[in-house]
Amino acid sequence: xxxxxxxxxxxxxxxxxxxxxxxxxxxxxxxxxxxxxxxxxxxxxxxxxxxxxxxxxxxxxxxxxxxxxxxxxxxxxxxxxxxxxxxxxxxxxxxxxxxxxxxxxxxxxxxxxxxxxxxxxxxxxxxxxxxxxxxxxxxxxxxxxxxxxxxxxxxxxxxxxxxxxxxxxxxxxxxxxxxxxxxxxxxxxxxxxxxxxxxxxxxxxxxxxxxxxxxxxxxxxxxxxxxxxxxxxxxxxxxxxxxxxxxxxxxxxxx
Amino acid sequence: xxxxxxxxxxxxxxxxxxxxxxxxxxxxxxxxxxxxxxxxxxxxxxxxxxxxxxxxxxxxxxxxxxxxxxxxxxxxxxxxxxxxxxxxxxxxxxxxxxxxxxxxxxxxxxxxxxxxxxxxxxxxxxxxxxxxxxxxxxxxxxxxxxxxxxxxxxxxxxxxxxxxxxxxxxxxxxxxxxxxxxxxxxxxxxxxxxxxxxxxxxxxxxxxxxxxxxxxxxxxxxxxxxxxxxxxxxxxxxxxxxxxxxxxxxxxxxxxxxxxxxxxxxxxxxxxxxxxxxxxxxxxxxxxxxxxxxxxxxxxxxxxxxxxxxxxxxxxxxxxxxxxxxxxxxxxxxxxxxxxxxxxxxxxxxxxxxxxxxxxxxxxxxxxxxxxxxxxxxxxxxxxxxxxxxxxxxxxxxxxxxxxxxxxxxxxxxxxxxxxxxxxxxxxxxxxxxxxxxxxxxxxxxxxxxxxxxxxxxxxxxxxxxxxxxxxxxxxxxxxxxxxxxxxxxxxxxxxxxxxxxxxxxxxxxxxxxxxxxxxxxxxxxxxxxxxxxxxxxxxxxxxxxxxxxxxxxxxxxxxxxxxxxxxxxxxxxxxxxxxxxxxxxxxxxxxxxxxxxxxxxxxxxxxxxxxxxxxxxxxxxxxxxxxxxxxxxxxxxxxxxxxxxxxxxxxxxxxxxxxxxxxxxxxxxxxxxxxxxxxxxxxxxxxxxxxxxx
Numbered sequence: 050x051x052x053x054x055x056x057x058x059x060x061x062x063x064x065x066x067x068x069x070x071x072x073x074x075x076x077x078x079x080x081x082x083x084x085x086x087x088x089x090x091x092x093x094x095x096x097x098x099x100x101x102x103x104x105x106x107x108x109x110x111x112x113x114x115x116x117x118x119x120x121x122x123x124x125x126x127x128x129x130x131x132x133x134x135x136x137x138x139x140x141x142x143x144x145x146x147x148x149x150x151x152x153x154x155x156x157x158x159x160x161x162x163x164x165x166x167x168x169x170x171x172x173x174x175x176x177x178x179x180x181x182x183x184x185x186x187x188x189x190x191x192x193x194x195x196x197x198x199x200x201x202x203x204x205x206x207x208x209x210x211x212x213x214x215x216x217x218x219x220x221x222x223x224x225x226x227x228x229x230x231x232x233x234x235x236x237x238x239x240x241x242x243x244x245x246x247x248x249x250x251x252x253x254x255x256x257x258x259x260x261x262x263x264x265x266x267x268x269x270x271x272x273x274x275x276x277x278x279x280x281x282x283x284x285x286x287x288x289x290x291x292x293x294x295x296x297x298x299x300x301x302x303x304x
Numbered sequence: 305x306x307x308x309x310x311x312x313x314x315x316x317x318x319x320x321x322x323x324x325x326x327x328x329x330x331x332x333x334x335x336x337x338x339x340x341x342x343x344x345x346x347x348x349x350x351x352x353x354x355x356x357x358x359x360x361x362x363x364x365x366x367x368x369x370x371x372x373x374x375x376x377x378x379x380x381x382x383x384x385x386x387x388x389x390x391x392x393x394x395x396x397x398x399x400x401x402x403x404x405x406x407x408x409x410x411x412x413x414x415x416x417x418x419x420x421x422x423x424x425x426x427x428x429x430x431x432x433x434x435x436x437x438x439x440x441x442x443x444x445x446x447x448x449x450x451x452x453x454x455x456x457x458x459x460x461x462x463x464x465x466x467x468x469x470x471x472x473x474x475x476x477x478x479x480x481x482x483x484x485x486x487x488x489x490x491x492x493x494x495x496x497x498x499x500x501x502x503x504x505x506x507x508x509x510x511x512x513x514x515x516x517x518x519x520x521x522x523x524x525x526x527x528x529x530x531x532x533x534x535x536x537x538x539x540x541x542x543x544x545x546x547x548x549x550x551x552x553x554x555x556x557x558x559x560x561x562x563x564x565x566x567x568x569x570x571x572x573x574x575x576x577x578x579x580x581x582x583x584x585x586x587x588x589x590x591x592x593x594x595x596x597x598x599x600x601x602x603x604x605x606x607x608x609x610x611x612x613x614x615x616x617x618x619x620x621x622x623x624x625x626x627x628x629x630x631x632x633x634x635x636x637x638x639x640x641x642x643x644x645x646x647x648x649x650x651x652x653x654x655x656x657x658x659x660x661x662x663x664x665x666x667x668x669x670x671x672x673x674x675x676x677x678x679x680x681x682x683x684x685x686x687x688x689x690x691x692x693x694x695x696x697x698x699x700x701x702x703x704x705x706x707x708x709x710x711x712x713x714x715x716x717x718x719x720x721x722x723x724x725x726x727x728x729x730x731x732x733x734x735x736x737x738x739x740x741x742x743x744x745x746x747x748x749x750x751x752x753x754x755x756x757x758x759x760x761x762x763x764x765x766x767x768x769x770x771x772x773x774x775x776x777x778x779x780x781x782x783x784x785x786x787x788x789x790x791x792x793x794x795x796x797x798x799x800x801x802x803x804x805x806x807x808x809x810x811x812x813x814x815x816x817x818x819x820x821x822x823x824x825x826x827x828x829x830x831x832x833x834x835x836x837x838x839x840x841x842x843x844x845x846x847x848x849x850x851x852x853x854x855x856x857x858x859x860x861x862x863x864x865x866x867x868x869x870x871x872x873x874x875x876x877x878x879x880x881x882x883x884x885x886x887x888x889x890x891x892x893x894x895x896x897x898x899x900x901x902x903x904x905x906x907x908x909x910x911x912x913x914x915x916x917x918x919x920x921x922x923x924x925x926x927x928x929x930x931x932x933x934x935x936x937x938x939x940x941x942x943x944x945x946x947x948x949x950x951x952x953x954x955x956x957x958x959x960x961x962x963x964x965x966x967x968x969x970x971x972x973x974x975x976x977x978x979x980x981x982x983x984x985x986x987x988x989x990x991x992x993x994x995x996x997x998x999x
Contacts, residue, residue: 187695
């Protein structure tokens with residue numbers, strides 16, 4: 050009896066040790082990838098395909114919208130700095146009693162504050178390509194990643210100096226003109242140009258005014274960014290336009 | 305003067321194949337050419353600019369004129385156009401013995417600068433000069449504004465000179481200064497000079513028009529009101545029933561076809577072909593770059609012949625090699641890949657899959673004309689990681705650095721190829737002259753076989769022949785012009801030289817070259833140096849790697865060659881040479897400015913200014929002018945030496961990669977002033993890999 054108890058204790062201890070070992074392995078993992086349903090840990094740097102294999106049973110994945118994000122403290126700092134700069138800009142306009150501009154900045158501030166940011170990795174993610182060509186199957190550097198996979202997105206997302214930022218249903222063969230209402234642009238917004246950030250991260254400047262209108266079709270999941278008008282901002286704040294664009298590229302868009 | 309024929313003909317299909325790249329996006333608004341070339345309405349230019357690198361060849365025809373034009377968007381803010389005009393109602397000269405029944409031809413150059421980009425409130429605004437350097441049939445200046453509203457493009461401009469001849473409005477400059485009220489007549493010098501003293505003077509006219517983009521994508525209409533009354537046209541006074549002209553433009557692939565009705569009484573038509581020098585490319589049949597995932601270094605000793613064969617596949621002919629501890633140094637010549645990064649990547653891929661793992665540094669020294677030009681130092685482990693995509697941020701060009709190369713003494717090498725030996729080659733040539741009295745287009749084409757014997761890495765002997773295969777130079781009515789020139793005839797005997805024999809000896813000389821320090825090179829040469837001169841000379845060049853500047857000096861003592869046979873010399877002797885300064889300023893992207901200051905063949909002193917721009921496809925377009933102390937009167941027709949050239953990489957026209965380039969020169973009139981010796985070797989060319997401008 051005592052012997053059995055001892056064996057039982059040994060097994061228990063072994064079990065505890067195993068668990069401890071597993072946890073240990075997890076905390077030592079070099080790469081962590083969060084998938085929609087689970088989180089993967091790798092002790093050696095995996096290639097993209099090693100990650101995608103966990104999703105191959107899901108046949109609804111819409112690869113053109115697949116995105117890999119990497120946690121970045123630098124980006125969080127830039128985010129905070131940008132919010133601080135916007136607050137300062139708002140104060141600048143309030144001090145000069147330019148209410149509509151101050152309101153525009155306030156709305157932008159509220160919007161950008163909600164953004165979840167992570168470094169968007171410039172990479173075409175497609176399981177078939179990853180199987181066939183090494184450039185589509187790179188090794189992941191150490192870090193914490195989020196792989197966003199979904200079925201075909203149904204929406205496009207207006208962002209930036211635009212009053213209504215609720216997602217809009219994607220229209221088949223719809224051009225940017227079909228989504229935006231010009232009167233929804235806020236003060237300081239560029240009336241002539243729009244930046245389309247496609248779900249693959251590529252960016253296109255599209256003319257939308259009476260003098261430069263272009264027919265450009267955003268892909269499902271695209272962001273339609275209304276930037277600041279050139280030279281609309283006071284000189285010391287002009288860099289904010291570029292920062293806005295850069296942060297939008299790294300925005301984790303969740304449908 | 306040498307070039308490769310068929311270049312343009314072959315380029316045409318090449319560009320059309322690749323024109324439709326990029327995401328699908330209907331072209332809502334396209335720009336089309338005016339009759340004279342360059343973006344515009346029908347007779348008048350607008351403020352519009354094509355995308356940078358756009359090149360358009362156009363032909364336009366109406367009752368009195370034919371226009372052939374080539375228009376290039378050199379920078380986003382600058383359009384340049386060259387044009388030949390055929391005046392169908394006038395003869396070239398009243399002397400049939402001189403020019404037969406050929407009709408009158410003239411050349412013209414236009415330039416247009418953008419002053420303001422269109423925006424929500426502002427129109428696009430440009431200023432331009434038409435036919436400003438030459439005898440000026442259509443000499444005009446204009447300021448034009450263009451504003452698009454939906455499918456309409458509205459244009460308003462003011463023209464002076466030909467464009468403003470009707471004088472339908474007051475010249476605003478006339479209000480400022482009286483001298484602007486009258487336009488001086490004639491032209492200065494003997495043509496070919498910029499007559500800026502006439503700019504914006506005399507009668508001025510407002511002109512304008514509307515372009516309408518129809519809902520049917522390929523079709524566009526134009527309506528124009530012009531400010532010229534055709535009272536003093538080169539073709540005579542033309543009847544003008546209306547100042548309104550209309551046109552329809554239909555776009556078919558890269559072609560614009562247009563039909564127009566001008567002056568209320570004349571039907572015209574035109575066709576133009578559009579390509580973009582930035583975007584031209586050609587698919588290749590080639591071995592794929594060696595894959596690091598499939599190959600790994602073979603077991604055992606390094607097999608030299610196997611390594612060299614694989615390097616040859618990467619375009620690299622190895623002349624020397626040494627392995628010292630953990631680094632390998634390879635010296636050789638790149639024959640295949642024009643693009644530097646591609647060349648290095650292919651070589652490094654071979655090394656990464658053939659060399660033992662302990663070798664951590666690849667030193668690749670590229671030679672040109674036996675001179676060590678550039679050393680590329682590759683960090684092997686970083687390169688392997690990048691080539692295997694072992695990081696999300698893999699970037700192969702970040703794994704190597706460029707440095708000045710200098711060869712060590714012969715004994716240090718584990719392998720050194722024989723430096724003594726015979727080599728040969730063959731180049732095609734194409735001489736062309738536009739606008740000669742005998743025929744509009746005069747040409748001579750053939751091959752230039754070349755033989756070289758290398759005595760050692762410094763000394764070599766060269767011989768170049770010229771064999772004419774097809775030509776119409778037999779139509780020449782005269783070989784030396786009748787102008788009474790005070791200058792020694794250093795170049796105007798050209799017709800004598802090119803018509804003497806089907807086979808001529810172009811050059812026969814010995815040369816010596818030496819790298820004096822990591823950044824200084826020197827060459828010397830002596831013999832028959834070019835088709836018209838023989839003698840001795842040399843050059844020194846200081847050129848750091850990836851520097852925005854380089855400086856050199858050349859000095860030559862030469863004697864004129866006889867055009868009666870291959871070996872005799874005339875009595876004329878001259879000391880000629882230049883201080884050469886090369887600049888690649890950062891504010892003019894992909895451009896090179898060259899200043900050659902010194903003494904020319906005719907003994908005149910001055911400077912040649914050359915501007916060259918390189919497009920993403922590798923095409924280089926350049927213009928030059930030689931300004932010397934020879935007066936326009938002494939120089940003769942054209943007033944001074946100037947011209948254009950277009951260098952086209954063969955790579956763009958062939959299915960296999962190659963490094964050669966053909967050159968199409970265009971010198972309207974070249975006489976004896978401002979003429980430099982055609983040096984048989986130039987250090988700036990030999991060391992071209994030291995700059996990214998060279999590829």
